[in-house]
Amino acid sequence: MFSTTCKYGIRAVLYLAIKSTNDSKIGVDELADTLCIPKHFLAKILQVLTKNKVVSSSKGRHGGFYLKKRNKQINLMKIIEVLDGTNRLTCCILGLETCDSTHACPYHNIVQQFRNDFYQKLENETIGEAAQRIDEHDFNLKNL
């Protein structure tokens, strides 16, 4: 469903949303260690997210990655668009080029219903809201 890149990206952003502040940024090393993500690979992903203004960063002493208020108002779908593009989410589950309600594959309907629900959640929930939800329900982002 998501590429490995995207999975790593989502987890990293949500972790930053929960743990980082303007005054306490988080470096790649720490992020990679706590989330069990290959360090250099994560660095690459964070670069892309930074360039696309999904996360913020600053170099030098006490630098690192963090989320501004602005960043927290972005919705989750943005992360996926940036890292995977949207095609991956919308393409037919059997790989057909045209698969819609009038030319449906045998699984279009059951899949479409789920997608509507799931993508609506990703579209409607901001990174900040997701972070809060994770905190409240003690959802998991790290490998145990």
Next chain:
Amino acid sequence: MFSTTCKYGIRAVLYLAIKSTNDSKIGVDELADTLCIPKHFLAKILQVLTKNKVVSSSKGRHGGFYLKKRNKQINLMKIIEVLDGTNRLTCCILGLETCDSTHACPYHNIVQQFRNDFYQKLENETIGEAAQRIDEHDFNLKNL
């Protein structure tokens, strides 16, 4: 969700279920052409499915691939197990090693509900039944 291999495989099997009979087998060339699947790649996939007794084949003149009654009684999930394994279907959407109801990732619940529905369909519907459903509702298997 499914690998390209698996997408091709499902489409090919369902097409065979609809169009082939014991007396009128379908060659790789025809299958690949009608379904727009790379010929040699499809041949490989059909080999695997044959070896796992999901489809039947015979060589020589008027040979080709086809489904016996037995094959039509196999459920759809079998195709996925053979071509993709089950891990791909059950693994956490964020890639976490442990993600269950007690250690859930932020999207576990919404995804799990869909999976239950979808996989139940794949488990419970035989290839033959799927073929009939496709015929009845005129569902699509080819690229238009």
Next chain:
DNA sequence: CAATATTAAGATAAAAAGGTCTTAAAATAC
């Protein structure tokens, strides 16, 4: 039995995804 049509099998190649390393650039602290 010979010719032909077809799958089976395995080697190989190409492309994409995942992951690593090195150097540059920038910011900060002293």
Next chain:
DNA sequence: GTATTTTAAGACCTTTTTATCTTAATATTG
């Protein structure tokens, strides 16, 4: 201003996935 810490950028490597090609084996037809 220099040393240090950190991200930025890009080159490079590895693995997996997707795709192709060639030859062998097998069945059928005449």
